[in-house]
Amino acid sequence: MAIGDGIVRWEPTPYGVVIITQTCDLVQASRPTFHVAPIIVLDDKKAKPARNGRQPNLVHVPELGPASFADLTVVSTLDKTVLKDASAQPGVLEVAHVRKFGQRVGRRFSRFAFPDDVVHWIRPLRKLVEDKDGKLDSPAGWALEHVASLRLECEEEWRATPYALTLCVIMKPGVVPLFEPDELPQMPPSVQTWLYDDSGIVKVSATQIAERLKSENNTLDSITRYWLWGGLVDAWAAMCRAPKDATPSVLDAVQDGRIRGDLCTSDDFSYERFRNSEELDLDHLSPTLPLYAG
Structure with a gap:
């Protein structure tokens, strides 16, 4: 060579x-x-x-x-x-x-070259995947085995900051119950109270949700299973945060200071969304700029 x-x-x-x-x-x-x-x-x-x-x-x-x-x-x-x-x-x-x-x-x-400032936001999810991928005995590893693809969608196609970002978690066939788009059942009150606070932000950890899904998977009804997977996706998205002492450009890179989550299946993830999103190769996201101010 x-x-x-x-x-x-x-x-x-x-x-x-x-x-x-x-x-x-x-x-x-x-x-x-x-x-x-x-x-x-x-x-x-x-x-x-x-x-x-x-x-x-x-x-x-x-x-x-x-x-x-x-x-x-x-x-x-x-x-x-x-x-x-x-x-x-x-x-x-x-x-x-x-x-x-x-x-x-x-x-x-x-592979898409994500902006350096955005890479820092995704590092916590990268660490989760690195630590738990393939470890079926752990709730997180068990949950990741059911994921077909992780994709990051940007509303304005990466034209300018702040970026409006959505973490699209595409599940393998048969994992998530399928409902017609206009017939999505309401979240059971008990599930909503357990998962979210009054402002609609997920309040339990991804580990807690994965533990419940893994331990109760065979006994959950389809509606509860669907919304628990949705809560897990929201929790994974909530993990994607920049450190508080990061540089201003990093802190201001994501709109509203949060990445949203979207539970998807290979059946409902459209080709248009596929074209307008990028796969997250988490083990190859290595920032090239200094992370911390000063």
């Missing part, structure tokens, strides 16, 4: 490499090069969240086993002549896996 001034660094690939160039480009004689990424093998604890797409630099290679990944932090360009003597085996076969592999490779290079 060339790193400038004629210097080449060799990257060890004990498990081989994955070709990430599309086949249609690979077979064209007019294109003399192709791209590869090294294969790495993770332990079980790290492999599961990586398979779920939590780390955009790691893309699962299913035909090599549950712990094998293409590491996109190191992508190299090779001449096609090396293919003549190379042995190969399929890394992705099923159509669904091929589609997912392509999407996740593409995501690595097309």
Whole structure:
């Protein structure tokens, strides 16, 4: 791998490499090069969240086993002549896996660059995901396993601060009861009193709500389950706050000083909202500006 001034660094690939160039480009004689990424093998604890797409630099290679990944932090360009003597085996076969592999490779290079000031607001949620992702014995980990995607929606498409932001939590199919938009049942008074204060702000922690959902999941009626998941989404959104001693630009970056939450399902999250929102790759949100004043 060339790193400038004629210097080449060799990257060890004990498990081989994955070709990430599309086949249609690979077979064209007019294109003399192709791209590869090294294969790495993770332990079980790290492999599961990586398979779920939590780390955009790691893309699962299913035909090599549950712990094998293409590491996109190191992508190299090779001449096609090396293919003549190379042995190969399929890394992705099923159509669904091929589609997912392509999407996740593409995501690595097309991730939205959130404004630095906004990144600081999302750090508490990032920490939650890092600490609890895949830990099914914890209420938070159990709840996160039911989430298909976390997306951040900006009302004015990031034109100017303060940004009006909504955390869209898209649940996996079958988790949240479905109701017609004009037939959404009212929240039971007992649930509303437990979840929210008089001004409609969630007053219990995300951990408390997740604990109740996990422990009572099999006995909850559909209406209560729906509103408890909604409360959990509001609690996750409420976690997204900048430290009080952050710089003024950080503190003023979000409209009304809060990010709103929106419980969604893959059935009701429209393509238009998908286009106007950005996926939160929480493990790759690293601020580049000083967080604290002075």
